[in-house]
């Protein structure tokens with residue numbers, strides 16, 4: 001059985017794609033016209049979730065754990081071509097672990113990247129749409145399982161009331177380049193804000209029309225790219241909300257060196273942005289980063305750190321970070337106390353991590369159990 005929110009999503013999905021009336025639903029907000037539905041989506045959703053929401057966990061690394069070979073310039077997006085059933089499975093695993101927001105496999109899915117593999121532009125655009133459809137199909141399967149009694153009564157009852165949004169992932173220009181600049185944020189002087197806007201424009205337009213509830217701009221490594229996203233959302237009149245999520249290697253700045261505070265200001269001043277946060281960053285930096293974000297925004301804060309391990313690109317393996325044995329989940333209530341409201345995991349976190357986060361947030365497990373990241 002669907003909950004009220006998911007039903008309303010289905011109707012709003014149709015409304016977005018079939019009638020022009022949504023453009024009329026405006027409200028005066030902070031001196032300018034903003035579509036009311038867009039600006040309040042996240043706050044209303046958080047209310048439905050009981051104040052806090054669970055985001056899913058590492059996607060690419062989870063595909064890998066299930067045997068996918070993603071050692072490719074397309075990274076996880078390769079599975080949209082070669083093993084879409086695994087993409088569905090990982091979404092389902094996260095839903096069954098309690099995720100309220102599932103993030104699509106489009107992080108490294110770009111038209112330019114697919115075309116470089118020999119696909120046509122039309123095929124590339126279809127794959128982007130497909131990434132969102134797969135997430136919705138997984139949600140349908142999840143809700144159907146709730147009603148068919150494949151789970152015990154208690155769990156099925158809880159799961160059928162689990163509100164779920166689909167966030168369409170957009171990774172950085174550096175992620176497409178797959179040359180390490182995703183982790184340095186250094187694109188060189190020849191890459192201007194206009195270059196970045198031109199690079200991302202079509203993908204963002206396709207994802208907007210794909211039926212996704214929001215766009216998750218993830219692992220943003222520099223301020224320039226955040227500015228490019230903000231401009232694009234405004235100039236292209238993108239009609240679904242977005243979140244901006246940055247990475248940090250020191251708890252103060254993004255990889256390029258711009259301060260997280262300056263980056264968050266860009267996100268805060270963009271009216272289409274409904275949450276601001278940090279992902280794919282060591283859990284040990286998150287507490288201070290939330291404090292920094294709170295200095296410049298009142299928008300909901302989303303945090304989904306990685307496992308704390310560090311990726312050794314040369315040898316293509318994850319190495320234990322200083323705190324990789326630390327209990328990731330035991331931090332969640334502290335992050336909540338600092339003012340974050342959406343919590344999940346990024347690379348190398350698993351459905352176990354997400355299940356434990358969901359338990360902490362539901363109050364079932366105040367002293368979280370130890371989670372060991374699997375090798």
Ligand SMILES: [Zn+2]
Nearest residue numbers: 280306346347
């Ligand atoms: Zn990550």
